[in-house]
Structures are given as C-alpha cells and as structure tokens.
Amino acid sequence: MTIGLVLGRVVIINITKLLVANVNRSTLSHDLLHELPLERDVDLLVITEPNRYESAKSAWIADTVGDVVIRNVSNRMALSFKERAEGVIATELDSMIIVAAYVSPNISIIDYERFLDSIYRILSRQNKKFVLLGDFKCKTLYAGSSHSNRRGELMEEFMDSIDGHCINDGTPTYEARGHYSILDLVIIDNIWLRDQCELKVLGNDIASDHFSLQLVIRDGTYTAVERPIVIRPTARQVDKIVDKVSQRLSTIIELTPDTLTSIIQQEMDREIRATRSRRQVYWWSNEIACFRNTLQQARRKKQRLRIRGGSEYDTAVKWYIEARRQLNRYQESLKGSLGQTLRGVGQ
Template structure:
C-alpha cells in the first residue's frame, strides 16, 4: 500500500494481521485494522514552509474524523523538542501544532534515527493517539545495518500484539544484470516453482529481490577497511546513542 507518488509504503508482513487500505495522498498512506489506524508519512526536506503546512493540513483532514486509535510513523524532516531535538525549527512547531490539535504525542526518546557525515538527527518519528498509555507499547531504534543512513524503528503494541516496523532503505531499481541473477536464483533454489501459487511466487521473487538490492546497496569500502574497524564503528555508534539518551 503506497502513497500517490511511491515515497512511502505500508507492507503487511504478518499473516495474522488483517490490514486493509484506507486512503492516500502525496507522501501519506493510511491503512486500518479492526481497531487501529496505521499511517505512513514522508515529507521532503526541500519543500517550503508553506508546502509543509499544506502537507500537515492534509494529514489533519484525513485523521481528524477517525474514531480508532492511530499509529503514525514516518520521516517528517523537522527539528522538534517533542522528539528529543535540542530545538524546534518552524516545521517542528507546525508538527507540534498538528499533534496538539489531534490529541497525539510523539514517543521518540531522542535516540537518533538518522546519521550522515557524523551528523545525527531524530527525523523518523512515531506519533500515537493520546488514548494509548506508555505501558501499552515498546519502542526502540534498531542497530542493524539496512543499507541506509536511516535506522529502522520498531514499535510493539502490547494490546493486540501489533508489530509495526519502519525501514527506510536507499531506493534503487534492479538493473538488467540484477534481474537475471534474481531469475536464476529463483529457478535454481525453487525447483518446484511451477507448483507455486501466485501469492507464493510473488513472495519468493520479492525475497530474492530484497537480497539482491541489499547486497548491492552497501556503501563502498575503501582498501583499508577491515572487520576490526567495522567492530569499532558499531561500538562507537552504540556509545554515541547512549550518550545522547543520557
């Protein structure tokens, strides 16, 4: 389930969760379960303040009439004290106004979700309905390398055991050579492919494509890079996050 321009996607990875598409606009897509609204958001860092305000207005129009509890996750590209930033910029103030008008709050705990060229920020936010208390969820930023300068955010809702993950990867389309490798792997690994159902076949191809994209989407390593240096880098990242939390 994607927004109108393909900037943000909601994907149901659970066979137990009945998730259906509800509505979408540019940079915003909404799905729902029997009791919950799940929204994904992405807004470009390059848009003007006026366009940012219009974007948030569209979110308000969509969510203001909802009676179900809401989970909204996305890259809002703003600086907000509500997410743990040291200051508010104008976009952060506008987002705070939106949350106040809807009765939502941000559950980020100032753990950075973005890192590039030594700079850390809390760009990927989790915003939930105020009717949910802090004892009803667990939230954390994951350490796994996902071939992106953004880290995955995991939210586990205890009521109903709802899992929501956000994983913003660097976008890339498979080349002709990559497509050939994907087809060869699928044909070799799954010998009984002709017996697969359309849904099973789609899942198999998607899994192989994800593997191929992850394998080729890694940042290039210089000649002096080693496993030892990689270990120091991971330790430094964890120490930096702990210091930021403190």
C-alpha cells in the same frame, strides 16, 4: 498475537509489531530489508522513499506518488486500505489506524503545512486509535532534539491538534558524515497508555543513512486459557533460560509456586528483550523527559485556549514560554557539564 509463559498455563497477549525504514530509493537497502521482518517476527512493514521498481513487484499499498509504501508481512491480522494522499497512506490494522508518511526536505514551509493538514484531515475522518509514523524531516523538542526548527514547531502544533504524543526518546534515527538527528518520528494517540507502545531504534543494518525503527504495540486484554505450556523464544534462548533458571533454583532452599513463576518470567523477559543497538544522546536524562512532558502539557493548554482568548490564554502562553525556557536552559547546562566531564576524562 504472542504467547508468553506463565506457570501451568498460557497467557495470550495481542501484540502488533511494526518495522519502519527509509531506504533512500536504494535497491540494495530494499533487498536487505526483506530479511528483517522474518528475523524480528514483524506484522507490518513500512518503507519511506522506497525503490519504486522493487515495490512494484509485490503487493504494497502506496501513496499517490510512491514516497511511502506499507505491507502486511505476517498475515496474522487483516490490513485494509483507507485513504491516501501525496506522501501519506492510511490503513486499518485490526482495531487501529496506521498512517505512514514521508515529506521531502526540499519543500517550502507553506507546503509543509499543507502536508500536515492532509494528515489532519485523514485522521479527523477516522474514529479509531491511531499510530502515525514516518520521516517528517523536522527537529522537535518533543522527540528529544536539542531544539525545534520551524518545521518542528509546526509539528508540535500539529501533534497538539490531533491530541497525539511523540514516543521518541532522544535516540538518533539518522546519521550523515558523523552528524546525528531525529527525523523519523512515531506519534501515538493519547488514548494509548504509555507502556502499551515500545519504540526501539535498530542498528544501521540496511545500508541506509536512516536507522530502522521497531514499534511494538500491546493492545487488548490479557486472556488466560488452560493449555499446555508453549514457549515463544527460540531453541537457543530456551536453553539459556533453562540454564539460568536452574542456577537460580540451586540457591533457593524453600521453593514456592510464586517464586518459580517469578524466576521463569524474569529470565524470559531478560532473554527476549533486545538491548538498544544505539544509545540515547549522552545528555539525555529523566529530568529532561519531565521538562519535555511539562512543555507538551503547556503547549496543549495554549492551543486549546487560543480560540477562547482572555486571561486564561495569556496565562497559558506565559506557562508555555517559561516551560520552553526551562527545558532549553536545563539541556544546555547539562550538555555543558557533561561535556566538561568527558573532556576531563579524555585528558
């Protein structure tokens, strides 16, 4: 629950913050990760490939083999265990299902399908909004990768089957020897509104080759109550906000309550909203996002008409193939033109 400032009253907004990280079994990374929840006011901490010795010391909820653990670090909401499988743990937090997952990069395609099937069975038994996150070791166009490998195609079919939406925006989540990939995914129930979930890729501050992810979920209705004004930012942020508001007020001749409210809210949003520590890949654009959404719609329609068959299914298949071709063609052309521009600037 987060408190925001609105002139003369307090607006209480139900906000859940999750932090996801892969520590590669490292004791050092596991120890460094313990500081982040306090710094970022996180409610839930999810670790893939945890250090088994360190995770055994605290009250972690783990899967059957210890590949993923989850813990309530704020105690502001009740976290309860639901189900577990190999590499999968399902918990209930407030009014939603949080499913964390990890899969090894060394398993076969058949085993990868079984892994996705185990998640599907868990979600099918829950009748609540869900958030699925973790390290899925796949490359998919849905997450902003330049192409989909075989695992990525299976993941795309899986997302369509659960009616889920991947909210990764093309920002890399993994780096090794200068090579960047998007392996850590966050998939939300399509019931969620797009502006209710905000995903941010943090910097490499835990000495791991995976970047930490912060997911903010704004759920429920905004409830206004008459109380003294409470400010959420830190003392340093409050000083900055006051200075900036004072500077802007000095330039305004006629001040109305609406103007004052707007100025305060704008400065608070600017100060509190953290900037991305890593930028999107250089070739990402709004046009690619539109092409990707079209491809997702085409794939969903193809999956839903697959059993029925007939002319409608054939039309859906053609639409899907054309949507994928258009997305690939546009990405390649955009990367090529931007690459030439960058080389020209370098010369």
